[in-house]
Amino acid sequence: MYQYDNFDQAMLDARIEEFSDQVARRLSGELTEEQFKPLRLMNGIYLQMHAYMLRVAIPYGTLDAQKLRGLAHVARAYDKGYGHFTTRTNIQFHWLKLEQAPDALRALAQVGLHSIQTSGNCIRNITTDQFAGASADEVCDPRIWGEVLRQWSTFHPEYSFLPRKFKIAISASAQDRAAVQWHDVGLYIVRNEAGETGFRVLAGGGMGRTPILGKTVREFLPQEHLLTYLEALLRVYNRYGRRDNAFKARIKILVHEIGIETFRAEVEAEWQEVLKVWQPLDLREVERIARHFAPPPFEALPWQDAGFEAARTADPDFAAWVETNVHPHKAPGYAIATISLKATGETPGDMSADQMDAVADIAEHFSFGDVRVTHEQNLVLPHVKKADLHTVYTRLKALGLATPNHGLITDIIACPGLDYCSLANTRSIPVAMDLQRRFADIARQRDIGELKIKISGCINACGHHHAGHIGILGVDKRGEENFQITLGGSGAQDASLGKIIGPGFDYEGVIDAVETIVDTYLAIRAPGERFLDTCRRVGIQPFKEAVYGQN
Numbered sequence: 001m002y003q004y005d006n007f008d009q010a011m012l013d014a015r016i017e018e019f020s021d022q023v024a025r026r027l028s029g030e031l032t033e034e035q036f037k038p039l040r041l042m043n044g045i046y047l048q049m050h051a052y053m054l055r056v057a058i059p060y061g062t063l064d065a066q067k068l069r070g071l072a073h074v075a076r077a078y079d080k081g082y083g084h085f086t087t088r089t090n091i092q093f094h095w096l097k098l099e100q101a102p103d104a105l106r107a108l109a110q111v112g113l114h115s116i117q118t119s120g121n122c123i124r125n126i127t128t129d130q131f132a133g134a135s136a137d138e139v140c141d142p143r144i145w146g147e148v149l150r151q152w153s154t155f156h157p158e159y160s161f162l163p164r165k166f167k168i169a170i171s172a173s174a175q176d177r178a179a180v181q182w183h184d185v186g187l188y189i190v191r192n193e194a195g196e197t198g199f200r201v202l203a204g205g206g207m208g209r210t211p212i213l214g215k216t217v218r219e220f221l222p223q224e225h226l227l228t229y230l231e232a233l234l235r236v237y238n239r240y241g242r243r244d245n246a247f248k249a250r251i252k253i254l255v256h257e258i259g260i261e262t263f264r265a266e267v268e269a270e271w272q273e274v275l276k277v278w279q280p281l282d283l284r285e286v287e288r289i290a291r292h293f294a295p296p297p298f299e300a301l302p303w304q305d306a307g308f309e310a311a312r313t314a315d316p317d318f319a320a321w322v323e324t325n326v327h328p329h330k331a332p333g334y335a336i337a338t339i340s341l342k343a344t345g346e347t348p349g350d351m352s353a354d355q356m357d358a359v360a361d362i363a364e365h366f367s368f369g370d371v372r373v374t375h376e377q378n379l380v381l382p383h384v385k386k387a388d389l390h391t392v393y394t395r396l397k398a399l400g401l402a403t404p405n406h407g408l409i410t411d412i413i414a415c416p417g418l419d420y421c422s423l424a425n426t427r428s429i430p431v432a433m434d435l436q437r438r439f440a441d442i443a444r445q446r447d448i449g450e451l452k453i454k455i456s457g458c459i460n461a462c463g464h465h466h467a468g469h470i471g472i473l474g475v476d477k478r479g480e481e482n483f484q485i486t487l488g489g490s491g492a493q494d495a496s497l498g499k500i501i502g503p504g505f506d507y508e509g510v511i512d513a514v515e516t517i518v519d520t521y522l523a524i525r526a527p528g529e530r531f532l533d534t535c536r537r538v539g540i541q542p543f544k545e546a547v548y549g550q551n
Contacts, residue, residue, distance in 0.1 A: 001062045001370070002147045002292040004112045011155075012109045015116070019043045020102035027099060042122075044115025045101055049422050052096040054078070054104060055118040057125040060132070060146035060170075061089035061373040065360040068371055070111030072356035078104040083356070085341065085349045087413060087464055088167070089127050089373040090118055094420050116154060121162045123153040123234075128170040129177045130374040133293060134382040136330035139189045139197060142172040144290045145226070148281070151289075152227050159234055163241030164249035166234070167206075179375060179491035181205050181214045182467060184251045185233065190220065198222045203233060203263065204255030207461035211497050212252045215260040217267060224280040231278065232271035236263070296368035296383055301333025304386075311390035318393050320442060321404040326389065335386050337367075339379040339396060340403040340411060344436045347429050348414045349377030358399050366392050375464075375491075376452075377413055378406065408445040409453060409518070410436045413464055417457030417474065418481075424457035426474025426481040427507075431455055434511050439518075448518060451531040454489075467491035469532045470514060471498040483510035487517070487543055488535045496536075501544045513547050520546040 004012070019039070026036040033047075040047075044055040056071070063071075071091055075083045078100050079093040086092055096104065108114055117125050126149050128142040129135065149168060153159060159166070169178040172189035180186035186202035199221045205214030221229050240258070242248045255263045312319045327336040339359065342348050351359075363371045363381055366388045372380040384392055396402040405411045412435060415421070417428030432455055439445055454468030458475075465471035471486035482504040489498030505513050518531075520543050525534045535543070 001064055001143070002059075002289065008112075009109070012114050012116075015043070015114075016102055016105045016109060019105065023098060023102055038120070040101075041119040043101075043105070044118035045096070045098075046119065047422075048094065048420050049418075050420065051094065052098050052101065053420070054093045054096045054101065054115060055086075056091050056093070056108060056113055056115050057118050058089050058091060058113070058373050059150050060126055060128045060143045061130055061375075062132075062143060063371040063373065065364040065369040065371070067111045067113055068356050068360040068363070070108060070113060072353040072360070074104050074107055075353040075356065077107065081354075082350055082352045084347070084416060085351065085373055085377050085379070087375045087377065087415075087462060088118075088125050089375055090125055091373070092416070094416070117150075119165075120160075121164050121166075122160050123149075123156070123162075123166045123168065126150055126153070126168045126170070127178055127375055129173060130372040130380045131177060131327065131336055131382065132172070132372075133295065134329050134331075134334075134336050135173050135175075136328060137174050138172040139191055140172055141290070141293045142170040142178075142189055144286065144293050145170055145187070145189065147289050147292070148226070148286060149230075152230075158238060162234070162238060163243050164246065164251075166237075166251065174493065176491075176493040176495070177374075179464070179467060179495070181495040182207060182464070182491055183214060185230065186214045187226075192220050196222065199226060201229065201233075203267075204252045204260070206250050206252040207464060207466045208250070209247060209459045210250075210252065210256075211461070211466040212256060213495055213497065214252075215255060217260070217264050223286070224283055227281050228274050228278050229267075229271055232274045233267045235270050235274070236266045240266075295331075296370070298331045298334060298383070299385070301331075301385065301387075303332045305333060308386040308389055315390070317397075317402075317404070318390055320446070321393055321402055322389065323446075324404045324408060325402075325406045329383070331383075333386055335384050335389060337381045337384050337389065337392060338374070338406045339381065339401050340405055341378050341401070342405060342411045342436065343400050343403045344410065344440045345433060346400075348412050348432050351379075355399050355401060358395070359401070362392060362395055376411065378411070404442060405445060407450050407452070409439045409448050409451045410445060411452070412436065413452070413454040413468070415455065415457050415462035417455075421457060421462075423460060424474065425459075425476040426457050426483065428455045428457040428463055428472075428474060431472065431474075431483065431507070431510060435514060438511055438515060448522065449530055451518070452491075453514070464491060465489075466497055467495070468498055469535070470517060472510060472514075475504060477504065481507055483507070485510070485513060485517070485547075487540050488532065490532060494532075499540050501540050502548055516547050517543050 202214035367381040414432040456463035486498030
């Protein structure tokens with residue numbers, strides 16, 4: 001992974017000292033909250049319902065053991081002993097004392113972490129595939145380009161005060177694990193007919209109150225022109241994006257209102273202007289960055305391991321975990337292991353400081369120190385020998401981190417909701433936990449198969465409910481919590497927007513409604529059909545009739 005150099009460190013240190021002075025002036029009363037708000041937001045600090053919250057960037061979702069231990073320290077010293085991993089692959093600490101914020105940032109900087117690009121109308125933390133560098137079907141390691149974009153976008157003078165926040169995701173595999181089409185800009189790394197590497201560029205995707213899938217701006221962009229082209233695209237957005245209405249300020253509204261053809265023409269024209277003054281990217285610089293992402297020293301191993309196969313036969317619980325949480329690796333004798341942060345009765349995405357330290361130890365011993373954060377609020381050990389998988393599983397099980405439910409109905413995405421967030425209309429965490437309890441039986445989960453539930457406590461869609469096979473949106477209905485259900489969404493390569501099935505439900509009703517929907521699917525599915533396949537084949541009407549009793 002990329003290691004910060006002296007320039008990076010000096011930049012972080014200077015930023016923290018500047019913010020430390022700003023905090024002191026706020027605490028003394030020299031700055032009002034209104035004056036202080038934009039300053040703290042630029043440093044990833046929010047004021048939520050009960051306390052300040054610190055959001056820490058995890059660029060392209062990659063951690064190492066040292067960084068994970070650093071997060072554990074911050075959780076103990078400046079929070080209540082845990083952190084919450086988010087759908088942007090960031091981590092949030094929800095109980096920060098403002099006077100301790102500079103010290104927390106100093107502690108993060110010591111391990112190469114920061115809170116830059118986690119808030120404000122800037123280019124946010126750039127995300128990518130959690131299997132990067134391990135997946136056999138990738139064109140290249142997309143984290144290399146994530147780092148190129150991080151260096152380009154951090155403190156970029158033109159893009160620190162955009163009309164609204166701006167999110168970028170990158171995928172280099174046929175299987176989209178980064179929800180690329182739901183981003184302001186989505187990048188698919190591809191090869192053209194001549195075998196050249198480049199990008200399919202999408203723009204105008206996003207969730208929130210106006211959910212829209214991104215549209216293709218350019219089918220193939222040579223890799224050396226990525227920065228010049230994005231420079232042009234961001235300039236067009238900066239020029240025409242709405243600044244008079246925060247609800248209409250995202251690039252998705254601009255693309256929708258002027259149309260993709262006009263938007264594309266504007267970008268192409270601006271690109272020609274950029275090329276008059278900007279040089280294409282020197283690919284030697286990309287090669288320099290790529291060296292930081294060189295594959296670890298894999299051993300020469302056979303594809304199969306007798307000890308692994310024997311353990312899978314002897315331990316049914318291990319076999320169940322392997323079936324859902326272990327994935328193929330490009331190197332013989334290795335595997336990718338997903339650590340579910342969705343144990344029954346636990347807050348989705350939460351992890352204690354002790355668990356962080358223990359997983360850092362596991363990663364150090366069994367995964368070359370490499371840990372990934374997923375946009376589905378789980379962790380990944382990307383490089384585990386098959387011979388070590390049972391040992392890894394046993395250690396994770398002792399930590400309560402071996403739930404065999406990756407991709408199943410209890411692997412629920414949920415935002416913090418009304419338990420923490422001042423923007424939320426309803427709770428999300430208790431709904432997720434009750435659904436986990438309702439479907440806790442692992443045999444039942446396996447029978448249901450792949451089914452992604454995603455829950456947001458308000459229209460801002462931090463829980464990605466629009467992309468849920470079953471999406472749940474919390475709304476305020478005359479002062480009471482109400483939950484709206486959508487069906488048929490997807491954040492994968494077959495991305496789609498979920499459709500609302502009808503009127504919302506109260507807290508108890510939404511749990512029963514989800515179970516009715518699942519039972520209906522089990523009754524009408526064709527052999528081998530996932531929930532999403534069935535939903536697309538029959539539409540929402542059978543589910544609507546089952547839930548509301550309509551004919």
